Amino acid sequence: MSIEFGHFALVLAFALALVQMTVPIIGAQFKNDTLMRVGEPAALTNFMLVALSFMALTSAYIQSDFSVLNVWENSHSAKPLLYKITGTWGNHEGSMLLWVLILVFFGALVAVFGRNLPLSLRANVLGVQGAISCAFMIFILATSNPFARLDPAPMEGRDLNPILQDIGLAVHPPLLYLGYVGFSVAFSFAIAALIEGRLDAAWARWVRPWTLAAWMFLTGGIAMGSYWAYYELGWGGFWFWDPVENASLLPWLGGTALLHSALVMEKRSALKIWTVLLAILTFSLSLLGTFLVRSGVLTSVHAFATDPARGVFILGILVLFIGGSLALFAWRAATLTPGGLFQPISREGALVLNNLVLTTATATVLIGTLYPLLVEAVTGDKISVGAPFFNLTFGPLILPLLVIVPFGPLLAWKRGDIWAVSQRLFWAFGAALVVALLAFVMVDGASVLAALGIGLGVWLVLGALTDLVVKSGFGKAAPSVVFSRFKGLPRSVFGTALAHAGIGLTTIGIISVTTLETERIAAMQPGETVEIEGYNLRFDSLRPFTGPNFTEDQATFVLSRVTGKSLGEVVSSKRLYTARQMPTTEAGIRTLGLSQLYVSLGDQTPNGKIVVRIWWKPMVTLIWLGSLVMMVGGTVSLLDRRLRVGAPMPRRKPAVQGGVA
């Protein structure tokens, strides 16, 4: 019964979302306080209902209730508990429910934390959130109902796609959706501002932390997805320019631009209209990503999804929201007043440049992602726009942007002095140059690109540190003063520095692994040894092993330095998931410092040997460590005191009237 209860809760949530969508917005139009206040309890109850519904589905998965079609299709009683739980969202229907759960979660957060927003703004924001929930709930109920039943119930399920039976599924989709859907808050704020025709001062203050939170989650989600693909797909690629990946990169680029333009808007009241547009575009890109992945227009490494009838429905939602919001923008943007002025060389100017480059880069990726689909739709030919296109277009756009990143935070608002900033960055530049030269010499001049790239990464990291050093007045004041000033710096300054340093670390990782990686392929039998980059890898044994729902051939390797020092075992295996008869490779990965040794098993040769692929991936972990540092930066910035102040006034006024002061 609990499963039907969950179904009912979802239907009820839809009914409530209808109310949330209409009543507060009508109230805001008629300036009716009571109607406007409906948004808040509606949003909270909605969250409760969808959470109930999600819990019901999860419990059906945990209990292997195969009378639920969705459970039967995607679960198996022999699956470990963790994968039974994560299997809830390891399929189309369940992941859409997770999407909606996160959407109403953000709605509830706005209701809870939005008490210090002007009432009409809050009502409109919650109304728009309600409209988005409505659209996706009816999509779920009409085309992808996870609560559909099966009678009579089979005794065993069809199991989850083995690639998804991984801890990655527990982390990647929730993080990614927190990011995707988090941008809906910025979107709702933008639409609310357009409906009202005015931008409250609180607007930018509100949009920035929400964008920041969404951006952080999205960063984590993308990084996690990349690492997952890296270790699970068996050949150690970390980014494929696959359309599904691009679908997550697009809102990330848009969101990064939004983050920076919201900063200008908050500090200087400038770029208002542009920020509103960016907020709309960023969430539109999230919706586009959802459409690309969920509609089934793509077939890719992301093996779950797909049904053409659903595609049309999501396309409808997409057209409605993107088209509607852009039309509203065209109609109402003129009512918003433009803000402060600034010189081209200034913090604002730098942020505008950042926005220009990021939006162009977004457009490039968008074209590269959609063009093959358009060609296929028009001519029927299947073409692929792969890494070469993106390396040729995205690379040249983004690399110069990275070069100028350290300048931005050091420039003053309104009017900056580029020469003074350059002098301050002199040390960072010099050090980066030295590192680049060292790298060049140490790798025997094999790759100029590698040296330059690593230098660029170091430049970003040191540039970010320079910002902290300069702002704490190092070299100008006594050490104790410097220390106390350093401690007193706003958290957002640390956040900026960390995020920019994180970008630098990721750059070093990407450049070094793409230019300096080495690979050995050998047909080996137990006892044989392969040497790679100063390490010896001896093939020790090949043994069969039986897991809970799979069988595998486990190859054990013994790793040692060429000098003889043993470094323990590396285990790599080939698995067969019995329920689906689907093979997967489980790579053996050993982290050595920042680098990794990646061992993957291939086929057996006729003479009884096994093909072993071994990669040396120098500094590869920096790619994801950098993303972690970016996330930490986001968190630190979110904790900034400034973002918590938001004007809780109703209490003050009576105090003044009462003459207590």
Place this chain on the structure above:
Amino acid sequence: MFWILAALLTFVAAFAVLRPFAMRQAPTEDARAYDIEVYRDQLEEVDRDAKRGLIGQQEAEQARAEIGRRILQVSETADGRNEKRANRRVTRLTAAASVLAVPLVSWGLYVLTGSPDMPAQPLHARTAAEPADASIDELVARAETHLATNPDDARGWQVLAPVYMRLGRFADAQTALQNIMRLSGETSDMKAALGEAMVGAARGMVTAEAEEVFEQALDLDPREPKARFFLGLSRAQEGAAEEAQTIWRGMLENLPEASPWREAAQQAIAQSGGAGAADRGPTEDQVAAATDLSETDRQAMIEGMVKGLDEKLRQNPADLEGWRRLIRSYIVLQRPDAAKEALVRAVAAFGAETPETGELKEFAANLGVTIE
């Protein structure tokens, strides 16, 4: 119970909508007041930054002046709230409409999409239920769960194996039989059963692997009737009717009077009078059907099978074994011209100088079919 819970939940949702209508709320602040509060906060921030030396004094002055101008601007704009007071009727109507909408929409939609009468069926509860009420599928599933945790329970496998055979789950039957032999040693009848499961999996075709298993069964017990029967069937499927008959006749000699295999062998002998070749060999159903046919009908049925094989080889000519069977079938049907034509087609398909062609030519020559 479900409906009570659903009603309760609906009530909670409706209450959430109604609450703002029911409560008297303090009048809210003007939106401008919120703006001024934000600006005031910004001023404080500028002061903090200036004190820390993050921005210069001059910059701070400018920023303060700018924020001050914004505050003035806000104060000068008209109060946006004074025109319309809340209209009581609009409020009440909306309240009524939305409170009605929640139960109507939700119950209406749920009746359309839900299955309120269907209970949840957690697997654990189902396998723990009384066996008497359980369907055969459930019993099998229960045994499977038991064997998944106790894979060394030979008795369990022994119970399951014939059930699998009857349900047509031949692959599972093979696993079960292999487990039985792993646990309690190889016996001729288990080997023969394994072979039968393999034949079942190949839809009645005695494959080379199955044949091997039957041979092993005969190594253990040369009189094992099932293995002998199927070996005979294998010959028959290859078109060697006489060999098949020899095997079956030999079987009859050794079989005790009461053996159920007597009848099977006798029937098989009766059918195999020339009925040797077909696409994949006749399936059991077809053989059973053939016994009820008159001689001419039987001939027609066989020719139909051969025609099917011929068609299939036109579609997919890279099937050496298929060509062998086709050529032999035509010889059995006494149509040497057709056999010759088939050989020509096969040679065209494989190419003149390939080993397959050589093999086929040799095979055909043994049957008396030659081409230039």
